[in-house]
Amino acid sequence: MNRREPLGIAVIGTGRMGADHVRRIDRVISGARVAAVVDVDEERAKTVAAGIDGCTAHTDADEAMASPDVDAVLIASSGPAHEAALLGAFARDLPVLCEKPLTPDAASALRVMEAEQALGHRRVQVGFMRRYDTEYVRLKALLGTGQLGRPLMLHNRHRNVASPSFFTSSMLISDSVAHEVDVTRWLLGHEITAVTVLRPTPSSGAPEGLRDPQFVVLETDGGALSDVEIFVNCGFGYQVQAEAVCERGTARIGDGHQLVTNMAGRWGGTIAQDWTERFAQAYDDEVQAWVDATRRGEVTGPGTWDGYAAAAVCEAGVRALEQGGRVEVELADRPPLYA
Amino acid sequence: MNRREPLGIAVIGTGRMGADHVRRIDRVISGARVAAVVDVDEERAKTVAAGIDGCTAHTDADEAMASPDVDAVLIASSGPAHEAALLGAFARDLPVLCEKPLTPDAASALRVMEAEQALGHRRVQVGFMRRYDTEYVRLKALLGTGQLGRPLMLHNRHRNVASPSFFTSSMLISDSVAHEVDVTRWLLGHEITAVTVLRPTPSSGAPEGLRDPQFVVLETDGGALSDVEIFVNCGFGYQVQAEAVCERGTARIGDGHQLVTNMAGRWGGTIAQDWTERFAQAYDDEVQAWVDATRRGEVTGPGTWDGYAAAAVCEAGVRALEQGGRVEVELADRPPLYA
Amino acid sequence: MNRREPLGIAVIGTGRMGADHVRRIDRVISGARVAAVVDVDEERAKTVAAGIDGCTAHTDADEAMASPDVDAVLIASSGPAHEAALLGAFARDLPVLCEKPLTPDAASALRVMEAEQALGHRRVQVGFMRRYDTEYVRLKALLGTGQLGRPLMLHNRHRNVASPSFFTSSMLISDSVAHEVDVTRWLLGHEITAVTVLRPTPSSGAPEGLRDPQFVVLETDGGALSDVEIFVNCGFGYQVQAEAVCERGTARIGDGHQLVTNMAGRWGGTIAQDWTERFAQAYDDEVQAWVDATRRGEVTGPGTWDGYAAAAVCEAGVRALEQGGRVEVELADRPPLYA
Amino acid sequence: MNRREPLGIAVIGTGRMGADHVRRIDRVISGARVAAVVDVDEERAKTVAAGIDGCTAHTDADEAMASPDVDAVLIASSGPAHEAALLGAFARDLPVLCEKPLTPDAASALRVMEAEQALGHRRVQVGFMRRYDTEYVRLKALLGTGQLGRPLMLHNRHRNVASPSFFTSSMLISDSVAHEVDVTRWLLGHEITAVTVLRPTPSSGAPEGLRDPQFVVLETDGGALSDVEIFVNCGFGYQVQAEAVCERGTARIGDGHQLVTNMAGRWGGTIAQDWTERFAQAYDDEVQAWVDATRRGEVTGPGTWDGYAAAAVCEAGVRALEQGGRVEVELADRPPLYA
Ligand SMILES: [Mg+2]
Ligand SMILES: [Mg+2]
Ligand SMILES: [Mg+2]
Ligand SMILES: [Mg+2]
Incomplete structure (x- = not known):
């Protein structure tokens, strides 16, 4: 094409x-x-x-x-x-x-x-949109480097606030765990060979008759295990987490802290190396917001007054740097157009 | 328009x-x-x-x-x-x-x-693209709710791996701290009335003659302070952080953990409430990737084989749920088209 | 007695x-x-x-x-x-x-x-010393309040850097998982009714013939599940973690961040309310160090010079507070006794 | 002696x-x-x-x-x-x-x-008990290794829930910041040469007339800065934090996550290497609790029944490991002595 x-x-x-x-x-x-x-x-x-x-x-x-x-x-x-x-x-x-x-x-x-x-x-x-989620993408990339060695286990959590009224016990598998089935196959590059489902006493927060939560263990043709907590009436939030346990370390996503690893005596993550990485989303949203407002005939973002005020403060700042100490800022009156 | x-x-x-x-x-x-x-x-x-x-x-x-x-x-x-x-x-x-x-x-x-x-x-x-950064937007919104009370202080960190060769000591103010000047004005809704610049002994990692790092304190017409660590040769990464200290709590962004608050004896953050929030970026990137690949005449994402394999595993999973225990997965041979 | x-x-x-x-x-x-x-x-x-x-x-x-x-x-x-x-x-x-x-x-x-x-x-x-570990004690106390509702599942991780030479596959259960057996019984107040052991392909980091890691699922007479990753040659560190999944929230310990909960749309933990809580360990160690040094006839901690220097700086600070701005500190010469 | x-x-x-x-x-x-x-x-x-x-x-x-x-x-x-x-x-x-x-x-x-x-x-x-606090001790040790290079700045936060009724504005310096004065001298090994105090509009949560919070900047004879937020009526908790900014990285303590560093593109902390490190506090408290109870003539900890139950479950676990799959646990009746 x-x-x-x-x-x-x-x-x-x-x-x-x-x-x-x-x-x-x-x-x-x-x-x-x-x-x-x-x-x-x-x-x-x-x-x-x-x-x-x-x-x-x-x-x-x-x-x-x-x-x-x-x-x-x-x-x-x-x-x-x-x-x-x-x-x-x-x-x-x-x-x-x-x-x-x-x-x-x-x-x-x-x-x-x-x-x-x-x-x-x-x-x-x-x-299977999780293959496009930034955190899963990073996890997949890290596994691909081989730094952590071969994956041995994958621990997954999949929690929803509440299930829709039509949800049945088997839909926890076919509708929800279906995501972890794909994630397991994709992250590990293995096919799944067996499934075990364990059924704790259902939560009193689940609708009558729904087996919620369930605990699922997937075995793969690569000799790995992938366990899944599926809990569709957890009440507190929507949470999707995965932790790969490999021969030389672990990597975890989904607790709002990007990709966190355990490796060689240290836990932690990576720091962005420049602003294009740190503020990519901000730039995209800035330009989209400007385009959208402009098409509507509006100006919505920081304007000329803001540009001027920043310049005036920075001038005072440069004097403070050169002289040492404290410098007061002189600002023009704010014109009504920028009220 | x-x-x-x-x-x-x-x-x-x-x-x-x-x-x-x-x-x-x-x-x-x-x-x-x-x-x-x-x-x-x-x-x-x-x-x-x-x-x-x-x-x-x-x-x-x-x-x-x-x-x-x-x-x-x-x-x-x-x-x-x-x-x-x-x-x-x-x-x-x-x-x-x-x-x-x-x-x-x-x-x-x-x-x-x-x-x-x-x-x-x-x-x-x-x-001023930081006004569109998800974390700054959340911080602004939280301050707007009044939950934390009036902001009293803002602590800012602004760190670059290394400065470009043309960078001068005053550019740490006019080029870099300019962002915190705008952020301070925008987050607090105050104008800045005075600037103090403190100059520790420069880092040996900074180019000869560059006063790096600097520590800047901004005073506002609303009686608040905003301090800024500017360090453009920190060596380890690009980091932009802000912590608002308010009458009843604090809120911090920029350490890769979204918005973290201290309030009423607890620290922490919010949990997404549904998949449209958690996976918005994944859906956007998924459809963009599909559009881009399709315009190039390619198929790059998970395909029919992946859809089939997930269905086969889920069928086994539903049987495991119903029978209890472990069920083996029967999978067709993988056709060459999906090799 | x-x-x-x-x-x-x-x-x-x-x-x-x-x-x-x-x-x-x-x-x-x-x-x-x-x-x-x-x-x-x-x-x-x-x-x-x-x-x-x-x-x-x-x-x-x-x-x-x-x-x-x-x-x-x-x-x-x-x-x-x-x-x-x-x-x-x-x-x-x-x-x-x-x-x-x-x-x-x-x-x-x-x-x-x-x-x-x-x-x-x-x-x-x-x-069973884990019953005395500060984090487990907090988790037990939180479960006892009923705030999170009934516990449904407990996810445990138990990782050692390397196993001793005499370790056998069954010792992963009897020596290592034995701790999680007690923790499960104690935290949940249930007896364990059945055990399932899953055996992924062993890590290449494990000694020849040792089934490491293993994945163990305990069922309890209260209808709960407790799963245990036991991995005694993980290479990167010693890690013991537990996450209780309850009807209205979860609570996790062992990742170096005390007790972290998910509840009502928020994740996070508690903040100490006073210095006796925050610095209890420091006071204990301070007095023990002083007693130990004193019995040896030594003085090892901060001394009179440090007390004097703090007083001199604080005096300058109080003047700076009263006058506004910057005040220089006048310090006596340091006597040889405190060199 | x-x-x-x-x-x-x-x-x-x-x-x-x-x-x-x-x-x-x-x-x-x-x-x-x-x-x-x-x-x-x-x-x-x-x-x-x-x-x-x-x-x-x-x-x-x-x-x-x-x-x-x-x-x-x-x-x-x-x-x-x-x-x-x-x-x-x-x-x-x-x-x-x-x-x-x-x-x-x-x-x-x-x-x-x-x-x-x-x-x-x-x-x-x-x-000055902070010199004995585990986190400060680790920070001091890390600075001593020279890994991060020379310290340039120290950012301190010192927050109390509420100040006692007799507290005056100058006591924020002489009573509270006195700790950061010592911490700065000790961590950096510098003497303090000047103090600047900035006074934002007081919090409405502070008693009438008390200048709370204050922002203090200490300059040292080693060319470093140490800034201190002192806020004695923050309302939400007791918090003492310090972040050392050095030539090649930063190190932060006091947010309940031990010592967290930024270095060479990564943030994070260390993982314990064995149980003596991870569970030192648990062992100390266990033996102290046993001694205390024994002197009172009581038995309070896990007892013989718990030891037996763990042995019975582990025996079932070893069978499950050897046979594969699920094994039920046979438990004797619980004698009244252990009710
Ligand atoms: Mg376009
Ligand atoms: Mg379009
Ligand atoms: Mg004694
Ligand atoms: Mg003794």
């Missing part, structure tokens, strides 16, 4: 996840636009499309994918609807980003895999 | 900072495009423009600003060149994002302020 | 552990003295006894326990020797502190328990 | 501090006993002495010091009373541990220094 024009994307499913992806493509990321949205609820599709230039609304995914404006498909509908949407995209050879799960069971996933093989090339990315 | 089309931006100055802004507008943020780049070095301007669809290269800022494709200006040239560029933008009434410093001294800043007042409306945002 | 005189203790076994207990009783704690030491190695016993006023050396435990100076017994000999020593102490109705394990197997422990029951009163404390 | 018998100490002053020292000598440390207590309040002296074997009560310090049982003096009376007590101890050539301040002003401190010089040898240790 190697195209310069923005990628036209059809978003299938505009529930919480789909609507968030629409916002992301429209207002956050670069190089793409929402060309079409699809939802079985026509009103919802129209509402979502309304705010976006050149975006059409559909109730039929095939109709949306047939549009010449559509270059790629993002599937965010419910799991059981994924297989049909994937096969529809394959029929037009469109690239797909498919939210997890690929499909609800192994048999249907095998059918999708066979259909993609029939195309002769890969077209699907599955929405 | 309230426009739907992308904002066409002229970037003036394509040194390290300017080139990074070009990359940001072109490949990271949404709603804008680089319409023109300007540099006194014609070759550099052409090289930067070459990779961007519809971007023109100039050595003259006025010529670039005259283009009908240019809706706004980002000034990233050297400080002494800012005044002329700002006045040029004012002449065409163009919105400006001007890298800090606004201008190199208070007198020129006053001239710019007068010119903007003559326009009758504000047009300038100054590049 | 309720005695005022120091307790005369016979220490049985003067290997690494026993010698450390001798030092502790003699030089650290209060209210006791080492009245006798026993070791099969006569020379060793004599060497240990030599430095201690009124301490006799023995190769026979019964002989030592027969001494009228012996009020209590500390057993620090090898595990297989514990049963005989315990029965000997029971014969004289002496109180015992017995290093763990009580005895090497359940059958012999049952015999000791029957012998103690025959006495009609309890005489034995077992050396 | 080099004595084996316990040191007989006269404690002068039995207020909060003095009474705590009496408890410490009597019940915590080793090698000393409280031989006499002195207080102007006779009842108080008698009450304190009552619980201690062979301890006499006095209202006159000289009388106490004259006792042949008194080998050394601990002065914990009010500051103005120190000079007389010190001179009295010098008259009998007794070793002294004198609580800080040595005396309330520089002139009286000089007199004490002259009197000690007249003795011809040092007799006084001043109660």
